[in-house]
Amino acid sequence: MTFAARLTRCPIPFEPARIEEPRARFAALAPELRALLEGTAGCSPYLAGLMERQADWLESALAGSPEAALDAELAGLGALDSEALGPALRHAKARIALLAGLADLGGVWPLEMVTGALTRLADAAVHHALRALTADEIRRGKVPGAVPEDALAACGIVALAMGKGGAGELNYSSDIDLICLFDETRYASDDVQEARAAFIRVVRKMTAMLSDLTADGYVFRTDLRLRPDASVTPVCISMAAAEQYYEAQGRTWERAAYIKARPCGGDLAAGARFLETLTPFVWRRHLDFAAIQDAYDMRLRIREHKGLHGPIVLEGHNMKLGQGGIREIEFFTQTRQLIAGGRDPSLRASDTVGGLAALAAKGWVPEADAADLTALYRAHREIEHRVQMVADAQTHDLPTTPEGFDRIARMCGEGDTDAFRAALLERLGRVAELTEGFFAPGEARSGPEMSAEMRETVEGWRSYPALRSERAVAIFKRVEPEILSRLDRAANPSEALRQFDGFLAGLPAGVQLFSLFEANPQLIDLIVDICATSPGLASYLSRNAAVLDAVIGGDFFAPWPGTAALAEALSRRLEERADYEARLSAARIWTREWHFRIGVHHLRGLIDAGQAGREYADLAGAVLAALWPVVVAEFTRKHGKPPGRGAVVLGMGSLGAERLNAQSDLDLIVIYDADGVDASDGPRPLAARAYYARLTQALVTALSAPMADGRLYEVDMRLRPSGRQGPVATAIQSFRSYQMEEAWTWEHLALTRARPVAGDLALAAEVEAARMAVLAEKGGAERVLADVAEMRERIFAAKAPDGAWEAKIGPGRLQDIELLAQVGALRSAAPARRVEAQLRAGLKAGYLTREDEAALQEAYRFFWRLQSGARLLTEQPLDMAAVGAGGQAFLLRETGASNLDGMASQLEGHRERVSAIIARGLAA
Numbered sequence: 017m018t019f020a021a022r023l024t025r026c027p028i029p030f031e032p033a034r035i036e037e038p039r040a041r042f043a044a045l046a047p048e049l050r051a052l053l054e055g056t057a058g059c060s061p062y063l064a065g066l067m068e069r070q071a072d073w074l075e076s077a078l079a080g081s082p083e084a085a086l087d088a089e090l091a092g093l094g095a096l097d098s099e100a101l102g103p104a105l106r107h108a109k110a111r112i113a114l115l116a117g118l119a120d121l122g123g124v125w126p127l128e129m130v131t132g133a134l135t136r137l138a139d140a141a142v143h144h145a146l147r148a149l150t151a152d153e154i155r156r157g158k159v160p161g162a163v164p165e166d167a168l169a170a171c172g173i174v175a176l177a178m179g180k181g182g183a184g185e186l187n188y189s190s191d192i193d194l195i196c197l198f199d200e201t202r203y204a205s206d207d208v209q210e211a212r213a214a215f216i217r218v219v220r221k222m223t224a225m226l227s228d229l230t231a232d233g234y235v236f237r238t239d240l241r242l243r244p245d246a247s248v249t250p251v252c253i254s255m256a257a258a259e260q261y262y263e264a265q266g267r268t269w270e271r272a273a274y275i276k277a278r279p280c281g282g283d284l285a286a287g288a289r290f291l292e293t294l295t296p297f298v299w300r301r302h303l304d305f306a307a308i309q310d311a312y313d314m315r316l317r318i319r320e321h322k323g324l325h326g327p328i329v330l331e332g333h334n335m336k337l338g339q340g341g342i343r344e345i346e347f348f349t350q351t352r353q354l355i356a357g358g359r360d361p362s363l364r365a366s367d368t369v370g371g372l373a374a375l376a377a378k379g380w381v382p383e384a385d386a387a388d389l390t391a392l393y394r395a396h397r398e399i400e401h402r403v404q405m406v407a408d409a410q411t412h413d414l415p416t417t418p419e420g421f422d423r424i425a426r427m428c429g430e431g432d433t434d435a436f437r438a439a440l441l442e443r444l445g446r447v448a449e450l451t452e453g454f455f456a457p458g459e460a461r462s463g464p465e466m467s468a469e470m471r472e473t474v475e476g477w478r479s480y481p482a483l484r485s486e487r488a489v490a491i492f493k494r495v496e497p498e499i500l501s502r503l504d505r506a507a508n509p510s511e512a513l514r515q516f517d518g519f520l521a522g523l524p525a526g527v528q529l530f531s532l533f534e535a536n537p538q539l540i541d542l543i544v545d546i547c548a549t550s551p552g553l554a555s556y557l558s559r560n561a562a563v564l565d566a567v568i569g570g571d572f573f574a575p576w577p578g579t580a581a582l583a584e585a586l587s588r589r590l591e592e593r594a595d596y597e598a599r600l601s602a603a604r605i606w607t608r609e610w611h612f613r614i615g616v617h618h619l620r621g622l623i624d625a626g627q628a629g630r631e632y633a634d635l636a637g638a639v640l641a642a643l644w645p646v647v648v649a650e651f652t653r654k655h656g657k658p659p660g661r662g663a664v665v666l667g668m669g670s671l672g673a674e675r676l677n678a679q680s681d682l683d684l685i686v687i688y689d690a691d692g693v694d695a696s697d698g699p700r701p702l703a704a705r706a707y708y709a710r711l712t713q714a715l716v717t718a719l720s721a722p723m724a725d726g727r728l729y730e731v732d733m734r735l736r737p738s739g740r741q742g743p744v745a746t747a748i749q750s751f752r753s754y755q756m757e758e759a760w761t762w763e764h765l766a767l768t769r770a771r772p773v774a775g776d777l778a779l780a781a782e783v784e785a786a787r788m789a790v791l792a793e794k795g796g797a798e799r800v801l802a803d804v805a806e807m808r809e810r811i812f813a814a815k816a817p818d819g820a821w822e823a824k825i826g827p828g829r830l831q832d833i834e835l836l837a838q839v840g841a842l843r844s845a846a847p848a849r850r851v852e853a854q855l856r857a858g859l860k861a862g863y864l865t866r867e868d869e870a871a872l873q874e875a876y877r878f879f880w881r882l883q884s885g886a887r888l889l890t891e892q893p894l895d896m897a898a899v900g901a902g903g904q905a906f907l908l909r910e911t912g913a914s915n916l917d918g919m920a921s922q923l924e925g926h927r928e929r930v931s932a933i934i935a936r937g938l939a940a
Contacts (some may be wrong), residue, residue, distance in 0.1 A: 142281035160207035170282035182276035191237035338445030482526030522558025582638035656698020660691030665776035672769035752758035761803035818893035828931035
């Protein structure tokens, strides 16, 4: 079907009295098509003029497809010099404007194709103008060191399309917003200023080429005012200067603008690199709810400046900036993108419709609301186009006369103007309804009655670092009553307030967190719950408040994914970062959030202590599995590939047993196989032994070095062969011989919990085979029980229990049970690593009676619940007075005791039974 035939399917109904005299040029056309063109002429004097001037071209264009006509107009522009390009672009603009207008009015093209055609023209105009004008400067010898071929990439100049141009959404009479930069790294430092002067001339000439009104019309009005510090900077600045500006002074509206930024002309590759460097500026790594307040303030300033306050009145209403208008939908979408796009790249769509779809897919906007806003956006843009088609005016104002509304209604295919007006008013109101509640800050309600002590605490908050800025104070005033009300409903309000006070005092800043609370009141409940229960977790939160982002990230309460899925997710996160330091920082942020998730689930009873211990171990294993290749790759870059077969990282102790608590460190050893290779072959080669020793140290540093985002884990390598005196990495041959010939019984016991967590899989299998061979060879030795008995005495002599509630250290407690479990695994040569499985292995091998095994399992569960709960509540030895009523209630729930006396009685009963069982077992 031809373009003309498709146009006739959707003619414009228009009152005959308003149709201008049919133009003779189209007398021979089909009656339906002639009616459409006549109607168009009657609606739009601008299109009527274009049709008269482009009659010959229009007839040929109507014979084919609009897409083919568009391609034909853009073809060949790149071969023109600057003198010929200006007139050619103006002719192309007239024809493509006519083409887009007819395809739009005739229903041939949907909105996205109309705006896409206009954007393609703008891109071509900017790109070819920059290339032609830089070619002129090269010929004049004004660009240092440049040759004619450099004009193909405009000598390093790039034009960034901003706003609707960047999003591919140009409207019918849009100007184009551009930021023009140049890549200063292409030039010697002494030549940069000369190049800069040439590029300023190029951009000024480009602006004139596109914007000046000549006998042939104009191409696009061009606006350069979005560039950094536009009042004092020239029209083209270096990328380095722009980056420094955004890093030091960039504002939220500029971040929002860069959501739509896109290289559209000149050196497109350099432009893409520049936008990549701005990613941390535009997309904050934390959820950025403070952007809501910024967008709200911006909306108010625009309305104030344009005088757009008050109820919606259709006459003269601004479809772009007025209440319920296009900008409301764009702000709504962009602000949500700014909030969450730093964490989720899938939300970074540059176009409004795509942005709404992405936000709905990830649950940031209800699907029904996104669908409504998308339909409303398209309808608003259609009316915006019709208003601008009348006279090619850069206006967004609706008509002020009945005749004007008749015209726009007919151009929208509506024969009943009253119905058109009613539907339009309803749509404007619906946009306002959907967006206003999101932007408008909530009104502060009154809080609870406060005692003098409570009031004194609250008044002291104004001196805290988190409340030192006026903006933080303003936001906090709106959420403070809600915080106080929820604290007042806690089981022990004064204690909860005291812990919240400590949390608030530890916050280094408050704007982002208070904005987070305002937008997500459910987080206040979580904070109050934590403050009322876990002083340790509250203290952790004050230092790491960004972990709250994860709570509203969508999967915080999803089922636990397991080690493999976690390692894969972290590996993907690390691949997104460009350099080693950034990857280490990303690993810290990611791990911190998952660590916090486990703690919250445990605190709220969603998982028990056993599951929490497994999840902490899964997390550590995932971190090691994902981070080890990153460390190896960085070390390889400096020193070459690992000699031989590589290395394997073994998790020892609690990590090997897959049972960590909230404050556990990691016991690790590294075993390698150089396989006869003497040294690496990199830029700075190392002998094999030194290579693996330094690679191991690099891993320890990657895990434990304090960075701006904290550290991952403390690492303990004392379980390696020869302990503190041994090399930090051990060759597999040395490992085998040491374990068989030199190792002490305690080292064999430690080996019962060794588990490969990262590194070469084939080597890991060999290490596991060596482990089992050692257990089989050494487990039956007569000295095992005597050595263990002696070792127990040394352990207890070296460290006494930390108070009455100590669950780990001391006779009959957790460490004692773990020791006996390891004895069972060693003497039975069982592969089991977890304590429960090792105790069952002891039973199966006859080293434990069924009654003793059951008693040990019960005692182990009790002591682990007490230990795991205590480490979640506090970093200090467990003090029931310090953890307060909330913490005590948590521990009572964990241990199943009805009160503290009952829990103390359980502890002592288990301790006595375990001590007796172990004494019998070691005496056997």
